[in-house]
Amino acid sequence: MTAWMLRMGFGMTLLLAAALLWVWLRQERMLFYPVPLAAEHRFDFGADVQEVQIPVAGGAKLSALHLRQDTPKGLVFYLHGNAGNLQSWFVTADFYRRAGYDLFMLDYRGYGKSSGKIDSEAQLRADVRAAWDAITPRYEGKRRVIVGRSLGTALAAELSVQVKPDQLVLISPYLRMVDLMRQHFPLLPTWLLRYPLDTAASLRHWQGPLLLLHGERDELIPATHSEQLQMLAPQGQLTLIRGASHNDLQSFDQYLQSVKQVLP
Template structure:
């Protein structure tokens, strides 16, 4: 009997180790759910929405969409969630047209018409930074800069905002960190195995300007407690808990749209300081 018990324990340990190794090497398949599009796919969001290509040093070509208004108040640079592509994410162009802001949205590697595949958090952040550096020179110093991110993109947005100190940072359904989120859903997975820590909580403490946190109170994927914890790191932030909203539908609720509209309108009324890019000459 003791020998059989040791054998069972050994098999269980081997299976657990194999599972941990699979998680280490295959976590991109768990974190990201890209939907590719053919290179000749044509988006039908209006003649004022332009296709943009960002060429990366490794030869990868990233694709983005850019709503360009004749005289925008500024630019909303939006980093979307972990699934789909711009066909589904670029869904509120009319809202930003009415608000008077351009909208820029990037598809990550392997998403939509973007090439390559995601290999690291550092690469994800570098891609987002490169996209910003490409479009930022299109805007004069007096035009407003807004960095927004939803779900997965909220951690990337927080990192970019900590570098840039934009006029407004908007984090939608954000997480404290991917490690904190994994601990809730998969407590049996050691934190050291996660190659995408995406520590929004640490980055939030370095964002000094106006911020808006939006979270559905029925969100079970990323509970609203994550936004509440981030609010403690962002004392200047406004936190809007959207009643009745879950994770995938929060953008459809009037309270969400009203909060974003108010935050964008408040920027227009606020005196703007002279701008010096933290990233240097772009």
């Protein structure tokens, strides 16, 4: 082997090591797609929707929206997906008004008007729990429903195991983040992943009511994820939304009717 070949091999090894180090250190850029909002941004979803600030560890504050009605039947605590912010996610307030439920939805760190940045799964889970603890005491004795969508499903499942809500709803859930990594980034070694976000592990410990909703045409997170999750929690009801993909579920009546059934 010539010196030139040795130098080339060494150079390629350094490039590979640098690439793997970048993925290890900066994988938040691959998982989270926040859209920030200016501090002076004002949400306009109705007079009964209040903007809330939730203090969390490290001095950060989470921006949240809280639909509050005079005599709600209960609360829907909603954890949204990995892109956008509350301006694009808080679009079904009228649906929950008609159902008679208050709706609480937060932006993760760095999303919308939330300060700080996500730097670990433990931090993300702690933030979600802090928001739950801040809001739910006023709903003592009322029905409490946790909803997770896409990224938020692993967070919702783990939170439900901790706080035991009356109902858990998982929309477009995934088994584990490592399964999505294998699907979308098959050349990357899975040991790089610092966010296991294991929905399956949490559901093994969830014995309460469960609704799984998934678009039949979802290519980002195939419906097989929901089918396998139902096997882990056989008490769960699985509804596959005909014709729906990943981002358009809310435009299908079958989806809305399924959610309405768990909001008596």
